[in-house]
Amino acid sequence: MLSSDQQAELAVAICATAEAMGQAISAGGAQLIAEDLSAYEPGVIIGALRACRREPAGRLSLGMVLKNIHAADTRPGKDEAWSIALAASDEHETVVLTTEIRQAMIASAPILEAGDKIGARMAFMSAYERLVSFARAEDQPAKWEVSLGYDAGRRVTAIESAVRAQLITHDTGAKYLADLRIAPITGDGQAIAGLLTGEVRAKVSPKVREKLAEVRQIIDAAKERKEKERLKESKVIRVDTYLRKRKAREAIAELMRKSQ
Secondary structure: OOOHHHHHHHHHHHHHHHHHOOOOOOHHHHHHHHHHOOOOOHHHHHHHHHHHHHOOOOOOOHHHHHHHHHHOOOOOOHHHHHHHHHHHOOOOOOEEEEHHHHHHHHHHHHHHHOOOHHHHHHHHHHHHHHHHHHHHHOOOOOOEEEEOOOOHHHHHHHHHHHHHOOOOOHHHHHHHHHHHHOOOOOHHHHHHHOOOOOOOOOOOOHHHHHHHHHHHHHHHHHHHHHHHHHHHHHHHHHHHHHHHHHHHHHHHHHHHHHHO
């Protein structure tokens, strides 16, 4: 929740964004928008305002800012969500899905089991869109979880992809893969289990060793890229915070001059 000072700074940023888009917005209107956005993280709001400024046309409004906030919350569209749900219905597949997808699957599962795939799809999408709309109205961030399948190889691929896409953290991926170490059947299975934990000690086949090296390289590159992005975003946030504070001070000084 943004503090009153942060909301004041945000109102100034909203006025500046509107001006950059070629329109004017009153101080009262900007303050109302800032209050409506106060439940979101500052970095998320800054990114949404930046996206608004980059839009080729349109007027700044609460709806436009929320649209860009929601577009960045990583929740998939209804068609992609349905494809994820179908994959999750296969017990051999490991799937990374959101809370809304899992809940919508409950509504569509009986219809899908009855063999009506079209009806199941319609039921799923209706429930999914309703659940996503409610979650966004309540300012709930997307929550990704892992549904583990029986196929160990597919499990590694799915979890590695989720880590690379930053849907789940590296530590979370390692926790899920730890299940593979409980009763590894082969040396290859032990190597797969140790992929994210860095504890590969078993003898593995050349083919699996090559695949493990490739996946490890991808994960390491993703970690390095994420760290660079974090440092870059941190710098942007510091600069934006400095500029907002300066504009807020200037706005307050101007108000004081007018009141004298």
